[in-house]
Amino acid sequence: MLEHLTASDFTDTAPYVAEVPGREPVSLALVETEAKGSPRPFSVVLSGPLEPELGQGMYALTHPTFDGPLEMFMVPIARDADAMRYQIIFG
Numbered sequence: 001m002l003e004h005l006t007a008s009d010f011t012d013t014a015p016y017v018a019e020v021p022g023r024e025p026v027s028l029a030l031v032e033t034e035a036k037g038s039p040r041p042f043s044v045v046l047s048g049p050l051e052p053e054l055g056q057g058m059y060a061l062t063h064p065t066f067d068g069p070l071e072m073f074m075v076p077i078a079r080d081a082d083a084m085r086y087q088i089i090f091g
Contacts, residue, residue, distance in 0.1 A: 002070055005090060007035040007042040012065050016046055019060040019069060023052060028061075031085060041091045046074075047083045054086065 010033040018026045028046040035042045048054065056076060060069035078085040 001067060006039040007033045009065065010044045014064050017062045018054060026052065026054060044088045046086045048086065050084055053084055
């Protein structure tokens with residue numbers, strides 16, 4: 001499924017949920033999707049709570065438009081006063 005995702009799959013404003021082993025799931029909001037090509041590469045930026053801060057790594061993300069959880073590599077890119085920002089890059 002991941003190989004078929006495009007930037008247009010990341011436009012819905014419903015929360016994305018990251019499964020975190022040993023913790024409660026973390027709700028993430030879509031901040032932006034940036035297409036660098038058609039259909040790839042593109043990147044997605046998500047925003048989440050300050051705590052727990054999710055480290056760089058693989059996370060199972062769920063979303064109403066996905067057919068079940070999808071494993072994605074997510075990287076923290078910024079810490080604002082009220083949120084953490086994470087990026088996922090699709091090549």
